[in-house]
Amino acid sequence: MLFKSPAQRVGLTVFGLLVAGFFLFPVYWMFTTSLKTPAQVLSPAYDLIPLSATLKNFSNAISIPNFTTFLTNSLIVTLGAVAFTLAAGLLAAVPLARMRFRGRKGFLLLVLVAQLAPAEALFIPLYLIMRDADLLNSLLGLGLIYVAFTLPFTAWTLRGFVKGIPIDLEEAAMVDGCGRWGVFRRVTLPLLGPGLVATSVFSFITAWNEFLYALVFLREKDKQTLPVWLSSFRTAFGTDWGATMAASMIYAVPALIFFLLVQRKLVAGTTAGAVKG
Incomplete structure (x- = not known):
């Protein structure tokens, strides 16, 4: 030691x-x-x-109109973004790690560069894109934005996990009669569990805590999310700090539950993917 x-x-x-x-x-x-x-x-x-x-602060926080609607919207957008990001990131990570094709290194560089752009710099272009696609003021449009923010990191990280799986295991399974889909389903995917957990936590926290895009892109009350709900405790007469802190505690519960559900594999996931990249 x-x-x-x-x-x-x-x-x-x-x-x-x-x-x-x-x-x-x-x-x-x-x-x-x-x-x-x-x-x-x-x-x-x-x-x-x-x-x-x-406990009056908690009752005051929950009694704000449309609280359950805000909670439902946040869960829909966040869980939908996490599911789509994991699926798309996994489909991108496997060929990037196992296949050799022209332009592969350039594409990897673009994936890395996509993570360097600050969210504020993309605000106006994304707003114009969502406006032209008629996706403003919709949960689908907000979810797609969250996917765009988290997908590069997910694909890059999962690529490291895939490269960490010995290719001999996949070749042995193919020798035993498994097709490529069978190898992926029975060999590769189970070994990617820690990587999927690590990237899902990152995607969940990023989408769950995002405030600026949710505030500007969702103008109707029945489509707003919990981060916007937290800002409702500040009025022209001041800030109800007790209710704000109670609301923050309530706001942290879903993220805490998600973390507790996946924390067993999180430690292994955050270290194993760094071995090979």
Whole structure:
């Protein structure tokens, strides 16, 4: 081991706890604020442990009109974007990793360059495209935008996972009588589980947290998503910080559930794909 002495292990443990506390403290502060009364929220005292707790902020957040509609829209757009991105990324990653064709390196370079463009720089071109395609103010148009943002990363990452699978396994399956589809379904696809999990988490978080495109492209209330719902707590009379923090806690629950469902394979997925690219 790199750290053998007890003092080194204790020091490393303390350092790890400090780093974890640094990143977890904002979440803790958000949670405690969601349980405070308006007077406690505006109090200048930094009470890390509230003397009294209330759930009124959560009821105020959920009672906003169209909450369930916003939640449904977010789930539809996010899960649809994740499913389409994984399917398209997988279909692109396998030939990029296994086949040799003219223009392959140039295409890979384009995939990499597509990830370098900031989302803000693409705002006006995407708006014009969605307008001409009559996809403004629709969940389908917003979902396609999320796919465009996450597909290059997904294809590039899954390509690394496919290259990490020994080709001898596929050739042995073909010798035993499997066709190319059978090899993909029985050999390649099961071994790509960690990679699919890692890229699905990235796609889910990207689509779930996106705010700017959802705000501008979806103008009707019944088609807006949860990030836009979070902005509704700020009015001309000020910001209801207690309800905002409660809404943020509610907003984080679906992402937390998704992460818990796939976290067993996430660690293996984030490391295995980096071996070969």
